[in-house]
Amino acid sequence: MSVFTPVERTQLDKFISGFDLGRLIDYSGIVGGTENSNFFVATERGEYVLTLVERGPIKDLPFFIELLDCLRQADLPVPYAIRDRNGEALHQLCGRPALLQPRLPGAHVEHPDASHCHAVGQALARLHEASAGSGLQRRSDRGLDWMLTHGQRLRSRISDPVALTLVDQLQARIQRWQTQPPELPAAILHADLFRDNILFDGHHLSGLIDFYNAASGWALYDVAICVNDWCLDQQEQLHPARTQALLAGYASIRRFNPAEAEAWPDTLRLAALRFWLSRQLAADQHEGQEGVLVKDTEHFLRVLRNHQTVSIGLPLAL
Incomplete structure (x- = not known):
């Protein structure tokens, strides 16, 4: 890093x-x-x-x-x-x-396939199962309050009217969640499980790294963060086979429930909003600073726009 x-x-x-x-x-x-x-x-x-x-x-x-x-x-x-x-x-x-x-063995996977995504889903579910019973707690410093504050401050930078509408709708949703939180399964989340934070040795998942954003929260939100990185195609839309593989891998360890299925589209959008905000803030903080990687600030705004309609739902046990 x-x-x-x-x-x-x-x-x-x-x-x-x-x-x-x-x-x-x-x-x-x-x-x-x-x-x-x-x-x-x-x-x-x-x-x-x-x-x-x-x-x-x-x-x-x-x-x-x-x-x-x-x-x-x-x-x-x-x-x-x-x-x-x-x-x-x-x-x-x-x-x-x-x-x-x-130093764990393995390397990052730049172009994952469905088998990689299935393994990621299983590992994430195991992480949630282990941490949910640990008794550990930590409040995220990039939670709903943070997203509401910075979303309002940075909305003027959004030129795409569709994305702006989605951000405004999410801000209203966040305010409702603050007063009446949804009853979703909770755990300790990794909260940043992108491709650069997982190692593979071939198709064997050999490492989960960089836990410095870990905090208490909805397990589904962690799934959405993963899907928004591991399962996007070249058009920054959900790749059906990889998305279904990650969700199936997760559900093979911990089943999703109907409340999570209902919250899934908004949770995908929330995860996209969180990383648009953090990348924008990082770019502002490190502008002109040599040796610091500044990632594409607009990427997750485009992902959010593409989540205007979510056609791939959670697998539920019959």
């Missing part, structure tokens, strides 16, 4: 010396994200990922550490915070909170 805070080798040498991992061999910054500074780190004992947390309150980091421990215990392929010789998982490096985690 993009490197906002550089790390000198002497600093990293001293940091690594606190772990039982042998001597530092090499390290390099990871390019591709927009929020934290990440580095590949190689030592005599193996390969790791170092994350310097750039966004979000420090007080939430113990939650992420505990969540990943929970998911690891459920045999999900997730990273986890490596403890140093004193048993500490959370550290400081270059003035930033720092976590060192194992």
